[in-house]
Amino acid sequence: MRKLVFIVLVVLAAVAVAGCSSGGEDSGGAAGVTGDFEAGGGAESAVSGNVAGADKALPSAQRNVSGVPEIGPQVVQTSSVRLSMQRGRFDETVDEARSIAAGLGGFVVSSSASQGSTQRLVRGTLVLRIPARNYAEAMKSLAALGRVESRRENGQDVSQEYVDLRARIRQLQAVESQLLELLDRANTVGAALAVQQQLSQVQLDLEQARGRLQYLDDQVAFSTISLDLHERVLPVPTSRGDHFGILDAWSKAASGFLAVLGWTFIVLATAAPLVLILAFTLFLARVAFRKRFPWPGRRPA
Numbered sequence: 001m002r003k004l005v006f007i008v009l010v011v012l013a014a015v016a017v018a019g020c021s022s023g024g025e026d027s028g029g030a031a032g033v034t035g036d037f038e039a040g041g042g043a044e045s046a047v048s049g050n051v052a053g054a055d056k057a058l059p060s061a062q063r064n065v066s067g068v069p070e071i072g073p074q075v076v077q078t079s080s081v082r083l084s085m086q087r088g089r090f091d092e093t094v095d096e097a098r099s100i101a102a103g104l105g106g107f108v109v110s111s112s113a114s115q116g117s118t119q120r121l122v123r124g125t126l127v128l129r130i131p132a133r134n135y136a137e138a139m140k141s142l143a144a145l146g147r148v149e150s151r152r153e154n155g156q157d158v159s160q161e162y163v164d165l166r167a168r169i170r171q172l173q174a175v176e177s178q179l180l181e182l183l184d185r186a187n188t189v190g191a192a193l194a195v196q197q198q199l200s201q202v203q204l205d206l207e208q209a210r211g212r213l214q215y216l217d218d219q220v221a222f223s224t225i226s227l228d229l230h231e232r233v234l235p236v237p238t239s240r241g242d243h244f245g246i247l248d249a250w251s252k253a254a255s256g257f258l259a260v261l262g263w264t265f266i267v268l269a270t271a272a273p274l275v276l277i278l279a280f281t282l283f284l285a286r287v288a289f290r291k292r293f294p295w296p297g298r299r300p301a
Helices: 002-022 024-038 043-057 090-103 132-143 159-185 189-221 242-292
Strands: 075-085 107-115 121-131 147-157 222-231
Touching: 075 090, 075 132, 075 189, 090 107, 090 121, 090 132, 090 222, 121 132, 132 222, 159 189, 189 222
Parallel strands: 075 222
Antiparallel strands: 075 147, 107 121, 121 222
16 A cells, blocks of 8 residues: 555656646646545545455455465475386387376476487486376376386475465556556646556566466476486396306417417517527627637547
8 A cells, every 4th residue: 555655646746747847737737637636535545445446346355455365285296206127118118108198188398318338229318297186196107117216206385475476466456457547547648657657567567476376387287207217237147157168268268378478479579689699799709719719639549
């Protein structure tokens, strides 16, 4: 109510300014508007009467602007489930999850998939929107598609915000009605512009509140389920039969022999120049020794 009185005072001030600047004719118009506002016993009385009329025009459940409507709990339900399935069943499981969502009145918001080492799709995610009334059935049906490895559920209670938005919308609608009535009664351009400015702001706030309420309605009506799917990896065998054991032994022996042979070749190739130099040095030393100290010839018998 104080806000409405303030708006009326702003309009009156704008009318007075317009009357002073435009002369006697505009002053008469401003007086006419002021007289209209004061016809019911003052600006506050006029606004109060108009608010009461707008309040009576509303449905009986919404007449009390400040009253809190009686609504049930409003909960936004979200969950995430991680499933694993047998090898080769990824595509089939994805199709079954889509069918479950469609059968319960839901739909797929987004999906993604990636390939594994076999160059085929083996893992991915699905984001499903399911009607809240079918949430429990959807979780049960999705869990039956494979082995549940993890599961997380979250519920956000938005009842307080829901009530506040509905009350704000009713209040803004009442203010909008009052401003429209004031706009019809304005007799000067200044008064009309002042009221129109306030009316534009109120209508903007009203649309924002309605949009937020509509978003909450959608979030409450449909639960969001994030489904993480992947194929189970086959375990690596830890033991084999005798036939495969013998083959493995021969394979390891051959690998070891080749490794030893390779390292031997590397050592010889590395030491070969040193061995050649050492052998050549010994040969030269032997030749020099023989020249300096020849062996005595054998005496004839």
